[in-house]
Amino acid sequence: MTVIAIAAPGVVMIAAVVLIVLALVYYLVSTILALRRISAGLDAVIAAVGEIIDKSAPVNDIVVAINEQLDAGVDLLEGLLVKKAGLTDAVGLIEGVYPGSAAAGLRNFPHSKDVKPPRIGEVYTKGTLTLARLGREAPIAAASPAGGEVLRNVEGGSLAARSLYPSVRHQRPSNLPRSPVIGTEAPVQYEQRDDVGAPRKRLPARSSGER
Amino acid sequence: MTLWWIGSIVLLVVIFPVVVYLLRGVLAAAESIVPAVDRIAGVARAGSNDLDAAALLVTTREQVTQTVAGVADYGGSLDVIVDDAEDEEQA
Numbered sequence A: 001m002t003v004i005a006i007a008a009p010g011v012v013m014i015a016a017v018v019l020i021v022l023a024l025v026y027y028l029v030s031t032i033l034a035l036r037r038i039s040a041g042l043d044a045v046i047a048a049v050g051e052i053i054d055k056s057a058p059v060n061d062i063v064v065a066i067n068e069q070l071d072a073g074v075d076l077l078e079g080l081l082v083k084k085a086g087l088t089d090a091v092g093l094i095e096g097v098y099p100g101s102a103a104a105g106l107r108n109f110p111h112s113k114d115v116k117p118p119r120i121g122e123v124y125t126k127g128t129l130t131l132a133r134l135g136r137e138a139p140i141a142a143a144s145p146a147g148g149e150v151l152r153n154v155e156g157g158s159l160a161a162r163s164l165y166p167s168v169r170h171q172r173p174s175n176l177p178r179s180p181v182i183g184t185e186a187p188v189q190y191e192q193r194d195d196v197g198a199p200r201k202r203l204p205a206r207s208s209g210e211r
Numbered sequence B: 001m002t003l004w005w006i007g008s009i010v011l012l013v014v015i016f017p018v019v020v021y022l023l024r025g026v027l028a029a030a031e032s033i034v035p036a037v038d039r040i041a042g043v044a045r046a047g048s049n050d051l052d053a054a055a056l057l058v059t060t061r062e063q064v065t066q067t068v069a070g071v072a073d074y075g076g077s078l079d080v081i082v083d084d085a086e087d088e089e090q091a
Helices: A003-056 A059-085 A087-097 A110-114 A124-134 A139-143 A156-162 B002-081
Strands: none
Touching: A003 A059, A003 B002, A059 A087, A059 B002, A087 A110
């Protein structure tokens, strides 16, 4: 009886310890499996991030190089426009083509922001000539009868003016009839009519039945 | 004997539930990370695929270089052909 009384709490304790150990095993194994799935997922993430790093590594240098090239282009075009049209007219032209953009000014000419852009009408003739000379790239020159290709077409300088006139003779002269040759050396001679210069003949009177 | 009983009962009624509660919390936290990691992996793969076009930037750089070179040649010719504007200060 005493042995049983002593063993009863021991059995309960052993049972409790066994339950705790079983719980530890179950949950720890489940946690280990979850951590393994996390590890596999992170491996995939690391691989993809590695690809991203490899692919994006040269992007910075390339973009910097592209920006440098574009900056050089902007510097060139701004400088050329200001050199050829003058700062005031250049700002006016820019304002005329892109309204409101003159407020930003030219990048390489900071004082261009202070220039009051003239109305495009005030610089139209000068600006038109400038843009027309710029060739096909200029909007006004592209819309001109010359087609904006005068600078590239060696014959365009003289042929462009012809396009201002209606197409009668200068475009397809072979389709037009030749002009008649007159004079004493003409291949076709016409006899002078006798009645030319003579008194007019009197016509016979009409009868009343013919009326 | 009484203390042994009390210890056994406390172990069974208090310690065991606390251990189970804590382990369940750890497992729930670990399992909640798994779908997040899967989504991150999917996004990373998609981002990597999106960057496949980054190689074309090399072509873009070459094209820009050639274009700017053409513009420079064009501008140089225009600089020779077209008269300069009159100096505004002198005018």
